Amino acid sequence: MKKLLSLKNVVISIAILILIWQILFSVSSYNKALFPSPKMAFDALLEMIDNGRLFENIRTSMYRFCIGYLSSVIVAVVLGLILGRIPKVFRYVNPALQLLRPISPTAWMPFIVLLFGIGDVPAIVIIFIAAFFPVLLSTVSAVGNIDPIYLKVSKNFGIKQPSLTWKVIFPAAFPQIANGIHLALGTAWIFLVAGEMVGAQSGLGYQIIDARNNIRADILLATILVIGVIGILLDGILKLIEKAVMKSWGGAV
């Protein structure tokens, strides 16, 4: 029942969005080629599905996204688990992190393109950077927030590294780490598009640039919608994975 209700919410919410778009289209005096209607964008979507470009670009983008995001999450979690356990070292690492964190990953773009050229790598690096800081910082803080009793019990029962990290610290910190991983997903997906707009000749981000160059606003809007839908799907998949992990850990903590 709850699921059904939320489905109803989704349908109505999106219908309203399309309606506003349609109204704006009807009342505005812009050239149709510059500000297309929902119907035109939908036709452009069908056209892209038909000629195979859409799925080609989705595949390219997803490949970059998965590599960039997963490697970032793994590196950041491992590093966070280590740094979280040695606060003395983290006190020296943290200022540098705080300096780097507010820099938009796209600011690195020219530098990355200079170093790696155009292609898969710049987009992957951008995604890596975008996901890295939220995951690292949430992991460090999660490890610091572990209930000390778990560590006391572990000490008492002779649990030593690396078992301590795997059996106690990671599961105890997991809910908060998962939060960071979840937040980072959205951020990383946002920056995939930015990365591909500048540093690539393929993918969804590039498709936006390409549509602009060809003055195909209908394709541009259709692509934007696709990016949004994939973002929602990724979020949903991650939620399912989180739920599965939590369930196998007894709906822990």
Add this chain to the structure above:
Amino acid sequence: MYIEIKDACKNYVQDGKEFTALDHVSLNIEKGEFICLLGPSGCGKSTLLNALAGFERVSGGSVKIDGKEVTAPSINNITIFQNYGLLPWRNVLRNVELGLESKKVPKEKRAEIAKKYLELVGLSGYEKRYPKQLSGGQQQRVAIARGLAVDPDIIFMDEPFGALDAITRMKLQEDILRISREEKKTIIFVTHDIEEAVFLADRIVVMMADPGRIKSVVKVPLGDHRDRTSENFLYVRDKIFDLFNMKSNEYIEYII
């Protein structure tokens, strides 16, 4: 002497003020004894327990178990905490197996031992449950089973029943008394509940606060089967009540 505490001192600085948690505390404990450390908060009973369990070092004097200075927690001496310390992401069986894993006990043997102790604490059939599906009393039983499973020499209990309701607490007191006789463990039990101490202890170490010190050590000659309503029980209890009202700072060994 099995456990030997000699001139133990512990000072804390709290809000810039020095605070003496333990002031030259000395105590000897025999193997197999059930000792209750009884006193109001701030009397240093938990500090003393933590020093014995190896979680904290004393700042002066010595704390020895079996002739060896205590420097760190050991799997031979298990502590049971007030808030249980179960790992919520493990089911009951896997919680009880925790210590056996670091003892490198093979998998089937672990489950066998864990089930045996779950039966001992009356939780057979709860193996697959998770801690948060259990009541507080059941969770503490799991923690006790987990402690017993590694076959420790000493069990330290830090106000283990403090978070439980009165009826559950009494039931668990009876069980821990039975288990202590069956398993023949040395138990050191921290409490601020006089009746609990009289019900459980072979000897009650009465402590006073500010500075934390031992006021007296009272033998409880009530045997293995204790009845809270019996005359002897009430007599001992009254003695302890008296002790808390006395102004004397002398160290008295009571023999009743």
